[in-house]
Every structure is written in structure tokens, then in C-alpha cells.
Amino acid sequence: MAKVKNIGVFSFAKFQAVIMAKVGLGAGVLYSFGGLIIDVLVSIGWVSPVSASTPGLSFGTVLAFGALIGMPIISALFGFIVGAIGAYLYNLVAARVGGIELDFE
Numbered sequence: 001m002a003k004v005k006n007i008g009v010f011s012f013a014k015f016q017a018v019i020m021a022k023v024g025l026g027a028g029v030l031y032s033f034g035g036l037i038i039d040v041l042v043s044i045g046w047v048s049p050v051s052a053s054t055p056g057l058s059f060g061t062v063l064a065f066g067a068l069i070g071m072p073i074i075s076a077l078f079g080f081i082v083g084a085i086g087a088y089l090y091n092l093v094a095a096r097v098g099g100i101e102l103d104f105e
Contacts, residue, residue: 005099006091013084020079021072028071035064 039061094100 001101001103003099003101005094007087007094009084009087009091012087013080016083016086017076017080020082021076023079024072024075025068027075028067028069031067031071032064035061035067039064
């Protein structure tokens with residue numbers, strides 16, 4: 001059994017940022033795809049512009065595709081911050097309780 005007694009704060013924060021950027025990219029793809037579907041349905045007349053609150057392919061589409069860039073950046077930023085805080089708190093607690101035991105077999 002090996003014990004993890006200390007986690008590099010910056011290293012773990014970078015790791016969390018990369019993971020959360022990928023999650024944000026997935027969310028951005030889903031968000032932009034959903035926005036595109038609604039705008040297409042409004043454009044072909046299957047959904048009324050009043051209920052969708054957009055008059056066809058419009059600013060909503062631009063914002064939806066902007067999510068492809070914005071959501072990964074925001075997610076990575078929050079992932080970095082939360083990862084740094086989490087690693088710092090782990091290091092504080094692990095010093096008192098001895099860390100986590102891992103078994104590599």
C-alpha cells in the first residue's frame with residue numbers, strides 16, 4: 001500500500017483545468033447544437049418565432065456557437081480554481097490524518 005501524503009497544488013489545478021475544459025467543450029457542443037435546432041425549426045416554420053423568442057437564424061445562433069469557445073474557457077478557469085483549492089485542502093487534511101492509501105496491483 002502506498003500513501004498519498006501530498007498533492008502538488010499547481011499540478012492538480014492544471015489537471016482539473018484540462019478535464020473541465022473537455023467537459024465544457026462537450027457542454028458547448030450540446031448547447032450550440034440545441035440552439036441550432038431551435039433556430040432551424042423557427043426558420044422552416046415548425047415553431048413560431050413568438051414561442052422560441054427568436055426570428056429565425058439570428059443572434060441566438062451566434063451565441064450558441066460562441067458557447068463552443070466560451071464554455072470550455074469558463075469551465076477550465078473554474079476547474080483550475082477548484083482544483084487548486086481541493087489540492088490545498090487535501091494537503092492540510094492529509095498532514096493530520098495521514099493521507100489516502102492506494103493499492104497498486
